[in-house]
Amino acid sequence: MIVCAGGNENFSFANSIGVGLIESGINLTELCIKEKPDNLIFIGSCGIYDKGEIFGIYESSHVFNVEYSQISENFYTPALNEISFESNIKNVSQETSYKINSSNYICQNSSAAKKLADFGLDFENMEAFAVFSVAKKFNISAKCILCATNFCNENAHEDFLKNHKKAKEKLESYLKENHYI
Numbered sequence: 714m715i716v717c718a719g720g721n722e723n724f725s726f727a728n729s730i731g732v733g734l735i736e737s738g739i740n741l742t743e744l745c746i747k748e749k750p751d752n753l754i755f756i757g758s759c760g761i762y763d764k765g766e767i768f769g770i771y772e773s774s775h776v777f778n779v780e781y782s783q784i785s786e787n788f789y790t791p792a793l794n795e796i797s798f799e800s801n802i803k804n805v806s807q808e809t810s811y812k813i814n815s816s817n818y819i820c821q822n823s824s825a826a827k828k829l830a831d832f833g834l835d836f837e838n839m840e841a842f843a844v845f846s847v848a849k850k851f852n853i854s855a856k857c858i859l860c861a862t863n864f865c866n867e868n869a870h871e872d873f874l875k876n877h878k879k880a881k882e883k884l885e886s887y888l889k890e891n892h893y894i
Contacts, residue, residue, distance in 0.1 A: 714750035738843035752854045755844040759859035760837045763830035770887045773811040774798040774856040778842040796845040811835045815842030826865035860884040
């Protein structure tokens with residue numbers, strides 16, 4: 714089953730689940746109870762912490778929920794903050810094993826983005842961790858396919874708005890070319 718956040722990130726061939734960690738987690742849980750999918754493919758946009766290309770397509774089965782507070786070393790969490798389905802995917806190399814981070818906040822500070830990259834994270838997407846959390850609960854394999862719209866810097870929101878439409882088009886073309894839809 715293909716799912717997307719919704720809002721301004723709707724796709725006609727995907728089920729919309731909501732924006733952010735909470736809304737998407739609740740709505741996807743309800744959808745999984747009704748539909749009982751065998752796997753989940755989450756599609757959408759992402760921001761780049763350090764290395765990557767605008768309009769690049771990135772597939773991953775490794776997600777995190779690392780808040781900037783964790784990087785500051787002033788906080789800790791007993792909550793699970795890493796989920797990987799990579800062992801379920803054949804031929805995944807380290808070079809293509811992107812680490813997607815989710816937060817209800819979008820990074821718009823280049824020094825914070827650099828710290829998140831130094832922590833080992835590549836991209837950010839608000840909903841990916843919620844999708845994987847639901848998949849793990851229901852024992853469903855999952856992956857995400859994201860198109861980069863911006864670097865995580867002071868222009869993040871402006872660049873996202875400028876590039877979002879084209880990123881959606883590129884993502885849809887990629888999904889067609891690779892027989893996901």
